[in-house]
Amino acid sequence: MSGALVRRAAADLLFLTLEKRRTLDQAMAESPPFGDLDGPDRAFARAIASAALRELGRIDRALAPLLSRPLQAASPAIRALLRVGAVQLWRMDVPEHAAVSETVEAAKAWQDARSGGAFLNAVLRRAAAERPDLDALPVTAIWPDWLAAAFEDSVGADGAAALAAAQLAEPGIFLTAKTNAAAVAEVISGELLASGSIRAPGGPVEALAEYGSGDWWVQDPAAALAANLLMASASGDPAKSDMIMDKSGMDAGKSAEITAIDLCAAPGGKTLQLCAAGLNVIAVDRSKPRLKRLEENLARTGLSAEIITADAETWRPETPADLLLLDAPCSALGTLRRHPEGAWIKREGDIARFPDVQYRLLKAATEMVRPGGTILYCVCTPLRSEGADVVDRAVAEGLVTRLPVSPEEAPGFASCITGSGDVLTLPGESAEHDAFFMSRLSPEALK
Numbered sequence: 001m002s003g004a005l006v007r008r009a010a011a012d013l014l015f016l017t018l019e020k021r022r023t024l025d026q027a028m029a030e031s032p033p034f035g036d037l038d039g040p041d042r043a044f045a046r047a048i049a050s051a052a053l054r055e056l057g058r059i060d061r062a063l064a065p066l067l068s069r070p071l072q073a074a075s076p077a078i079r080a081l082l083r084v085g086a087v088q089l090w091r092m093d094v095p096e097h098a099a100v101s102e103t104v105e106a107a108k109a110w111q112d113a114r115s116g117g118a119f120l121n122a123v124l125r126r127a128a129a130e131r132p133d134l135d136a137l138p139v140t141a142i143w144p145d146w147l148a149a150a151f152e153d154s155v156g157a158d159g160a161a162a163l164a165a166a167q168l169a170e171p172g173i174f175l176t177a178k179t180n181a182a183a184v185a186e187v188i189s190g191e192l193l194a195s196g197s198i199r200a201p202g203g204p205v206e207a208l209a210e211y212g213s214g215d216w217w218v219q220d221p222a223a224a225l226a227a228n229l230l231m232a233s234a235s236g237d238p239a240k241s242d243m244i245m246d247k248s249g250m251d252a253g254k255s256a257e258i259t260a261i262d263l264c265a266a267p268g269g270k271t272l273q274l275c276a277a278g279l280n281v282i283a284v285d286r287s288k289p290r291l292k293r294l295e296e297n298l299a300r301t302g303l304s305a306e307i308i309t310a311d312a313e314t315w316r317p318e319t320p321a322d323l324l325l326l327d328a329p330c331s332a333l334g335t336l337r338r339h340p341e342g343a344w345i346k347r348e349g350d351i352a353r354f355p356d357v358q359y360r361l362l363k364a365a366t367e368m369v370r371p372g373g374t375i376l377y378c379v380c381t382p383l384r385s386e387g388a389d390v391v392d393r394a395v396a397e398g399l400v401t402r403l404p405v406s407p408e409e410a411p412g413f414a415s416c417i418t419g420s421g422d423v424l425t426l427p428g429e430s431a432e433h434d435a436f437f438m439s440r441l442s443p444e445a446l447k
């Protein structure tokens, strides 16, 4: 029976994400059938749901010819079980008998699916016999059509295909070291990358040596680049060049003379970087629960920052800062490889509201930085509307000018520098990271 309960739990995770618009993490926390599992059963249910979400659009397209009516016409419970069955057969090397019979059995344990058992059985048997070649479908068919079109419009067909290919691969775990990245890489048997991030060996993060020591935190290499580019501008500023130190030889006393505002800071991955470099950091966010996580992260790493709960559109510092990092709220479509359900939870209309919010926050940021200071605007999405278009608008309005990023400042990411000197971290053949847009700016208005 446990095999059927695993499929029932996996289908519930799909039901909660795709029908109730929960993230997979929320679904795992909320789902009673999933909550009843433990050990390998739990891991297997999660693996089935993750595999289905990663490639959902292609699975649905391959299911369509096996059905006499559109997949959307099936009940939500049967739809979830069809996807659970198909992904086991087509992507997970689960023996045919187990994939079909345990999934059909799961329908019996689910009131909403009970009447569809015979239909489910018939379709999954055909799915097992016909085994469509998912790889023959376009890679961008993993997403809803509107999203594939939006990516292609922003980053071209090749860029969209690269994003899709990155989503199909199991994402690695990357760390940022508090001080000595080489030492951390050695302790955890990881790989020190040119960017300074560390690729952790496979397996759960909890299994890494010295987990919880506070010497490192989990952070994508592209996310880490944003704070590094901001700090690189201070080290290149003659007035500040002796104040910001390489982390390994940091002079905290001098670095603390530089004030950095981390706007939209929580849960604080970038705050930790700025603090670890010895800056005097003010972390601002409007979400109390997220700031609580930031506080916990600071405590775990033994770092400190001034924490302010406020709306960044109206809050202003007492004294303008030297540096400001604006990690603006965004569609987060650059992190789909870690959260593939986002492609189905987010709606086109939800995403359309971000550029105005981002512009208002960037405008507010220009009023928080001293003349000659630096702003780093970043978003974890490759959509041009949330990235270069927002910055272009602020440039056109005379609010900011670009401080282009040079290849030497972006080790490991030199190929991601755009013609305007911004950075767009599309995944490459040899590089694995999230898709961020970042632009380094000088506030014009206060000059």
Ligand SMILES: C[S@@+](CC[C@H](N)C(=O)[O-])C[C@H]1O[C@@H](n2cnc3c(N)ncnc32)[C@H](O)[C@@H]1O
Residues within 6 Å of the ligand: 263, 264, 265, 266, 267, 268, 269, 270, 271, 284, 285, 286, 287, 290, 310, 311, 312, 313, 327, 328, 329, 330
């Ligand atoms: C992309 S997340 C920030 C991630 C964070 N910088 C990090 O590296 O861990 C965006 C944050 O913006 C915050 N936020 C959104 N609108 C805001 C506003 N008007 N004022 C302050 N914070 C805001 C959200 O609460 C969220 O924590």
